[in-house]
Amino acid sequence: MIIAVASGKGGTGKTTVAVSLALSLNGVQFADCDVEEPNAAIFLQPTITEQIPVTLPVPEIDETKCSGCGKCTDLCAYNALIVLGTRVLVFPHMCHGCGGCTIICPERAITEKPRAIGMIEKGHALSIAFMQGTLNVGDPMATPIIKQLRKHLDRSKIVILDSPPGTSCPVIETVRESDFCILVTEPTPFGLHDLQLAVATVRELHVPFGVIINCAGIGDDAVENYCRRESIPLLMKIPWERRIAEGYSRGEPIMSVMPELKQAFINLHTTIAAASRSQSQTALKEP
Amino acid sequence: MKIAISACGDTLSAKTHALFGRCDYFVIVDTETGESTALKNKSAEASTGAGPACAQELFNAGVTTVVSGKIGPNAYEALKAAGAGIFLAPPGITVQEALDRFKAGSLSEMQIQRF
């Protein structure tokens, strides 16, 4: 079962929830998909045993063969290359590595050269099989790294994906094809606004989902009322407590600060397993 | 010489558009014949690479000078590679005014600082 933990905005406690869930269950696989800023390792302290570079095949043009026909630039959906006479200018950072231009070039003037965009690291933390993807700083190609991470998922286990925040392509790549998505939010007007965007995205992907309110006690009831109105399961409320924040600032998972939460996270998993089954059944029944 | 001005409409009286890759039209003026044509910007809604795609279109149309309000780094690189001159126009003026100022030599040429 694949459980994605996401949130409409950063800083809501998404990683806290993902890490806590992983630490409460036995023998799960954990993948940090927030490739622009992976930080679950701070809390899980994994031992890394394997590093796999991720590259994209970017075109390189042999200008002595190029006829300037323009077929490559017409094909490229990302405008990653332009043809100026018989000179082809490639914008490597915009190339998604689809390989289309290489195939279409009638002069066989294009070869592919790997461009490093980041890496995947694998290891373990206690009983957790740990993975994280890291995008090179400043590189825009987050989604291909997540695509690579997905290839290493072990579907025989409970898999927990720590999604990037927001609702952009990398989030969709993480959440799609998950069995359940936990949306973490704060009970504030901003939290509600971003939650609504996240809900729209997850609904579009037809992934069953529920909400966890972090820092319950601050803010207002608007998020709870919204969930009730929309019949969205409210899975858990994590109280705001000073000792949690202090632990967080020291890189300690919530679990070591509040061991009593462990049972709550075990129950959370049971709820999710049941909700995933019934929500996907309802989805099937819908016309 | 053909000069392209990023614009909000397809005539000389249209306002100039502040953005190169995301403008609605390019008004192209042939300074020798005085003839003007408009090219609709097909890439205005492109998710990526609107700048280079516009540079490609203008290169194909034989344009050698570009006037716009703001030109991104990718578009700049593409235009430079195409050998085009790049000039900056202030916002709010019409295409005709931009053209007159260009002819009078009062538009500044864009230089990018490389870090």
Ligand code: SF4
């Ligand atoms: S590989 Fe695909 S994305 Fe990259 S330049 Fe070629 S066609 Fe464009």
Ligand code: SF4
């Ligand atoms: S398709 Fe090949 S020959 Fe045609 S312009 Fe591109 S690189 Fe040159």
